Amino acid sequence: MNIFWFIPTHGDSRYLGTSEGARVADFDYFRQVAIAADTAGYTGVLIPTGKSCEDPWVAASSLIGATRQLKFLVALRPGLMTPTLGARMAATFDRLSGGRALVNLVTGGDTAELEGDGLFLNHAERYEASAEFIHVWREILTRSHTGESFSYEGKHIKVKNAKVLYPPIQQPHPPVYFGGSSPAAIDLAAEQTELYLTWGEPPAAVAEKVAAVRAAAAKHGRTVRFGIRLHVIVRETEAEAWADAERLISKLDDKTVAAAQAAFAKMDSVGQQRMAELHKGGKGRTRADLEISPNLWAGVGLVRGGAGTALVGSAEQVAERIREYEALGLDSFILSGYPHLEEARRTAELLFPVLGFKGNTLDAPRGGSLTGPFGEIVANNIVPAANERLVSAG
Numbered sequence: 001m002n003i004f005w006f007i008p009t010h011g012d013s014r015y016l017g018t019s020e021g022a023r024v025a026d027f028d029y030f031r032q033v034a035i036a037a038d039t040a041g042y043t044g045v046l047i048p049t050g051k052s053c054e055d056p057w058v059a060a061s062s063l064i065g066a067t068r069q070l071k072f073l074v075a076l077r078p079g080l081m082t083p084t085l086g087a088r089m090a091a092t093f094d095r096l097s098g099g100r101a102l103v104n105l106v107t108g109g110d111t112a113e114l115e116g117d118g119l120f121l122n123h124a125e126r127y128e129a130s131a132e133f134i135h136v137w138r139e140i141l142t143r144s145h146t147g148e149s150f151s152y153e154g155k156h157i158k159v160k161n162a163k164v165l166y167p168p169i170q171q172p173h174p175p176v177y178f179g180g181s182s183p184a185a186i187d188l189a190a191e192q193t194e195l196y197l198t199w200g201e202p203p204a205a206v207a208e209k210v211a212a213v214r215a216a217a218a219k220h221g222r223t224v225r226f227g228i229r230l231h232v233i234v235r236e237t238e239a240e241a242w243a244d245a246e247r248l249i250s251k252l253d254d255k256t257v258a259a260a261q262a263a264f265a266k267m268d269s270v271g272q273q274r275m276a277e278l279h280k281g282g283k284g285r286t287r288a289d290l291e292i293s294p295n296l297w298a299g300v301g302l303v304r305g306g307a308g309t310a311l312v313g314s315a316e317q318v319a320e321r322i323r324e325y326e327a328l329g330l331d332s333f334i335l336s337g338y339p340h341l342e343e344a345r346r347t348a349e350l351l352f353p354v355l356g357f358k359g360n361t362l363d364a365p366r367g368g369s370l371t372g373p374f375g376e377i378v379a380n381n382i383v384p385a386a387n388e389r390l391v392s393a394g
Helices: 029-040 056-062 083-097 109-114 123-144 183-193 204-220 238-248 254-265 269-283 314-325 338-357 387-394
Strands: 002-006 042-048 071-076 102-104 149-151 159-160 178-180 195-199 225-235 290-293 310-314 330-336
Touching: 002 029, 002 338, 029 042, 029 056, 029 338, 042 102, 056 071, 056 083, 056 314, 071 083, 071 123, 083 102, 083 225, 102 123, 123 159, 123 183, 123 290, 159 290, 178 183, 183 195, 183 204, 195 204, 195 314, 195 330, 204 314, 225 314, 238 310, 269 314, 310 314, 314 330, 314 387, 330 338
Parallel strands: 002 042, 002 330, 042 071, 071 102, 102 178, 178 195, 195 225, 225 310, 225 330
Antiparallel strands: 149 159
8 A cells, every 4th residue: 555645735724715724834843744744654655747837847856855755746748848858857857866757747737727828729629739748758768768769649749759868767757646536537547557546525426437448457467556536634533523614614714615616516537527526616615515425525625626526534434445446456546634734644643553554664764663762751761652553654
């Protein structure tokens, strides 16, 4: 199992849809979140992309030196960069980070945003361009290990003697992650990516996607791994978790929700359409309206584009839901929570022991892992009793 966290380069707050409880999202804050995720043992972090975010490659690169073993899932954007440039960027990041690069192929679903970035392709054309882009990207990096160049002429992309002189550490290239719900997206994932990501839909819907991608991949003689993108609200009790879920959207007003839903409705992303269907356009905000599956809550999607669902409950309940997804064949879980700094630690401390997730231990201190005591010493001399969860998790 791989468990990722999230660097909130689009801002962070205790409440959705308001500046109340917000905090300055600057380098110092991103570094704090990255260090928290690194020391807590997360596999890696997702860096978001889009006009509402800081640039993902600059942000990720700035955090290399602040972390030791954390992997960085960073976006490749067909149409906004050439595949050769994307290959050099990925190879450089992989080399400078010591092999910690992962790439997230993002086709995009917000037409207005894409046009602002100079990309004027419809949905079908974007997936054609993405397929050509990642094919060329993979070939350039694969051949970089032997010093070969690569030429290609397609409908959207043409390169002549494209070459990367400094190959990535990971061979043949950093793994490619990709998410999309349309038939074109499933075909692309099956043919050219290493891991297919879905947003947090109920298990039955996720099972259908997994089956479709597996079947499509089999036609190409390939296998694909699977992952899911979810928010989490993990607490010691179920009651605490649901109270905090309601608190997260407690400052929202009808005008903000309506404006967000109107903006999402203009997007041609099938995945975004599926997210909107889960909460029925934000017509209700009670737990009964938004709990779409046991412990799966669609409240985040009232105002947040993309991943709009959260697992809500006690550590035992959230772990049970994660195990259900794992049983479907998912091995990677990309999580986040508001605010991201505090929730990175809280989620790890409550959830990892229940899951039996050991976390990253690649950079353990010389001489072995540190031993106890764990916790604050009482009255200068009394060592806290060993925590059974901590002991069981190693």
